[in-house]
Amino acid sequence: MKFISIISLIILSMLTQGCSTRSDPDYGSNPEIALRSYLLGCKNKDIATTMKLYGGDYSILDNWMNEKNHKKAFAAYLEESCPNLNQIKEMKKISDDKYEATVTFKNDDGTPFQVSRSDASWEEFTYNLNKKEGIFKVDELPRPYQP
16 A cells, blocks of 8 residues: 555656746747747736846936836836837847847737837837847847837
């Protein structure tokens, strides 16, 4: 009887181990997955994912949001809406650890997202990805308001 209990425990352990093991997407070797996850994190107000994949300078964000705590600054930043990723038009490899992506966005109603000034407008935006701490991180803030 004791033998059956031990075998049952081993089988149960093997079954639950397979169910509980969850790994992150492959941010380390796939810059496109990192960029998509980063921009989706912005749209979904997922602070943990967005912060994990942000590799840029926090001083811009801290000053803009008037907040010195990075997590609070990101939370305030993500409260404003982010457009939906429409397409990654190009993912240019600069080196094994550096990529440059050109993307387009769309508004919630499906129309193209555009940033305009009096002298110009943009529908395509550039994001730089660099491998830092073993994963690809995005140097730019998620919302594409800077040409």
